Amino acid sequence: MAGTSSRQLVNFSAPRSFATTFKSKCKETLFPDDPFRQFKNEKPSRRPQKIFQYLVPIFEWLPRYNLKLLRYDILAGITITSLAIPQGISYAKLASIPPIIGLYSSFIPPLIYAIFGSSKHLAVGTVAACSLLIADTIGEVAPPKDNPTLYLHLVFTATFFTGMIQLALGFLRLGILVDFLSHSTITGFMGGTAVIICLQQLKGIFGLKHFTHKTDVVSVLHAILSNRKEWRWESAVIGICFLIFLQFTRYLRTRNPKLFWVSAIAPMVSVIVGCLFAYFAHAEKHGIEIVGHLKKGINPISIKDLNFESKYLPATIKAGLITGLVALAEGIAIGRSFAIMQNEQIDGNKEMISFGLMNIVGSFTSCYLTTGPFSKTAVNFNAGCKTAMSNIVMAICMMLVLLFLAPLFSYTPLVALSAIIISAMLGLIKYDEAIHLFKVDKADFAVCMAAFLGVAFLSMDIGLMISVGLALLRALIYMARPATCKLGKIADSDIYRDVEQYPCAKGSPGVLILQIGSPIYFANCNYIRERTLRWIRDEQLSDSKSDPIEHLLLDLTGVTAIDMTGIAALTEINRILEAKGTKMKIINPRIDVMDKMMLSKFIDIIGRESVFLCIDEAVEACRFSLQTEKGRQTDLSDQPSAV
């Protein structure tokens, strides 16, 4: 027989022990990046220091820090401060909390991140989507207009939960959860959020007094149109001027990336111009609202304000959980993409721990949710930051602002803030990405549009959940209906490939070769059984003239795992085939699959001689047995005539 010599190669050694496989699976699930690798080759005496440096990265880079690097970081730090002030005030207004909280949130959290964070380029700050999400969730149980103090305390509490959840996820190495927010979901969610945030800003642009608490497109448009009488043309004209100015600076940046600083300081310029204008033109008399009193002084302690009343607990935990995951997804994805540009590694689980600490400490010091927003991080990167020191510089600048300059910003017109937010949001609606998704993958496009439309027309959390649910559903359907294909031999080679993809590939008479992709689970083993039997039926229908299928070869190269229901399904297929006189052969079972097949005695059922290492050998063996049989039949039919 042709392949006998090499067939002895199939590894039938005893299955690995449960401890071995369990340890390796845990490692792959929880420590895919192998964070302890770096300590293995260290001397034992230096190990504690290395581990400490790993956990608190500032001790790794600070000793090697020098004045040359500081120069770059100071420049970057000042640039992001100029962005942090208008963004802080605007997003705090979006979250319906006092504007000064937005400034506080750019003082303490960046310091914490600088100590524990592992990204060099990430700039800490508040984000629009999460600000609105908090307002949406907390506002339901404690409307900010009814009791602003209670509302503010609940926002701190939600921030505390966000931090605890992020910290717990990081310690439990559950970075895997963030993996379930797909790129398409994030794209759709960001786009939908941008749309509803822009619409919210029309309140500021038109200088409306009455507005809706709801965030969906229909309610907001209705509120704007039904309050037509309140529209103030002065406010609208100024808002549109600011918006044109801001969009022009963004346009400049896209034309010439070196001019990024123009768009980076444009919001600050808008705020200063707005303040001067409001101060000298007494804007509030013309119906242009201003931010109002901003108190001097740094963050007051808020740890005693955290509110754990059971009445509000569901809302604060919900807000903490959803914003925590969204903020992590944004922060980690952004940190990672900038690290890739510089060819560095980011440890997602460690990032979660630093985000968690940053938000917990933040919630104790009158800050609300912070993460690594895209706009600020991009500005930080372009401004040439070298280490997390730029965050420290921003914190120091912000402290100075809080101590001395805060009251100056009280004249900021709301319409300028609205223009700043709209301008930032317009950049987050990625039409081209949606079009690309539509062209390449309709299912991904559906996931993206579910998030977009769900956020725009229902609410942010429901939109996000629908989209994640749809993505999971798609993954489960994939899993429940794995691809199977018929293989054929490509002429003049010993390569077997899908006959649909390579029509030149030809099968062998009496032999059907199927390739199964993806693990065989409880969820797909009924399908695999039905589909395999259908392949045989179809093959016999199309090949009605030629020989019946006597050998079924299952190529298991693509099957990385199998469970007990899967083994039962294969056993059943084997039983059905035996009843029909067809023999089943298994090709290249992978290590995990082989372990299970040995343990469950499946190998003993089909026999070791039915397991092959490659398709070609199996086909040879089948051909040999077919010829022997035919030979025998010929002998038998010859005999009577000879007698």
Place this chain on the structure above:
Amino acid sequence: MAGTSSRQLVNFSAPRSFATTFKSKCKETLFPDDPFRQFKNEKPSRRPQKIFQYLVPIFEWLPRYNLKLLRYDILAGITITSLAIPQGISYAKLASIPPIIGLYSSFIPPLIYAIFGSSKHLAVGTVAACSLLIADTIGEVAPPKDNPTLYLHLVFTATFFTGMIQLALGFLRLGILVDFLSHSTITGFMGGTAVIICLQQLKGIFGLKHFTHKTDVVSVLHAILSNRKEWRWESAVIGICFLIFLQFTRYLRTRNPKLFWVSAIAPMVSVIVGCLFAYFAHAEKHGIEIVGHLKKGINPISIKDLNFESKYLPATIKAGLITGLVALAEGIAIGRSFAIMQNEQIDGNKEMISFGLMNIVGSFTSCYLTTGPFSKTAVNFNAGCKTAMSNIVMAICMMLVLLFLAPLFSYTPLVALSAIIISAMLGLIKYDEAIHLFKVDKADFAVCMAAFLGVAFLSMDIGLMISVGLALLRALIYMARPATCKLGKIADSDIYRDVEQYPCAKGSPGVLILQIGSPIYFANCNYIRERTLRWIRDEQLSDSKSDPIEHLLLDLTGVTAIDMTGIAALTEINRILEAKGTKMKIINPRIDVMDKMMLSKFIDIIGRESVFLCIDEAVEACRFSLQTEKGRQTDLSDQPSAV
């Protein structure tokens, strides 16, 4: 270059249209068994008749029915009737509904199934697990003791919803849902249910008057022990005698399968002996309760009793949904396993439609939930049934019992029913299967035990949900952490296999070959990126003396699908590797993957020359380019010394 000629084989033809792939995916998802195949080769004139016969199978087999078959079916029908009477009464007691409903449920539903069902061996009847599940769910909102009529009407309504859900699932071809109840879940659920049902029966055995409504082990044991004073020794002795008799007949069957009829008629014998004993010994005077009055006459119409009040709707829908899925899982699995023995095909989706019709019509005619229980079907099969006619025979026998004999059964002692139920349940606790699971697959064992312990100590629906959740979680973790392995060449062949599984397989210097199993999705692409980079790092650490990795070959044979996030991850890996001077090559992308790669221009990014059909060609190409480079370097380093 070695492989150029065969490399032209890689199929770069234009991606298939969305309509083509969508149609084929829908077919695989919803019609994996291709039910319309049989009509394709039919003459158009005969097609309507064939389709009608397909939808209503009785018209297919009845015209070919003959007296010889009838003889077998009458025998089988009478045998299952003798089982249906005691089971019907017992399970109705379990569901806290009047015993006569249990008899009604073996009259109409079998007739409906005989018309629409496609299994030849399935015997229709009530099942213990679902009976208790209904009592549990409906009893919460309407305790049967407070208002038995309301409770009964809600049970009919739940049965109606069960039918509607089964019908809808069948029409929508959502048989896929049943696939998510894994074999391990069912084993654990059945075992847990058997335990709590046995414990419930201790009430009957000990002749208790007071008992608990809860089903969990702790509450029931507490109720039995705290009511010690009510224990009746007479009842217990009779119960144990019946139990020993029933278990002995089961033992006989396992010793000699031909004596199956002894265990099949044993419950009927117990009931008759019990009735005679109760009648002549005036058992009720000695504390042995009897079933009580059973009304003569066939099923009254109950369509007007269906209760759709919004107050009870959640409970009835919940009961309908859970029992519907459990009953389907049991019915389809059992029908299928008997069909396999006879080498026949069962269409799961069509079975759902017939179960649905049977339950809907049942709910209109005073029946509660029916399906194809294992015990009855096994008896039917062993008694030699040939077609669904045995169900019709049972229905006719049951009609005669209802019309003439029902009052005779009113003397049945409850303790005999309890013994029948316990005896049936003991057979459902599969210790050996659990031990087998523990040995072969710890995760499957955990799923099984979650169902078992959840049902035993919490409640039936929660136990089921925990187990399904755990199984899905495991599948998602599988999906999020697909196996990757390093391949090496097996000496004297061109086969590349996992170096962990085949330690004799050797890599090529400067080339790292990785095989990725399972689809690349949003849920695992972060992992795949991290893991690939770690493979490269590990390889370079271990091979520190030898050449750096210059080529990464990704074998995508096992990757049957990819989404946009996956494509983005591959693009990112490529970018990171390029920065390190490593070249990425792709081997054997499958048809779906190739389509996406072409559409998203990924192929243009890595270049068509980096896509290979098999590993050997790719390794050859790498070796060639490495040699050329080395040659050039030698040339360069030679030149100065030559000058």
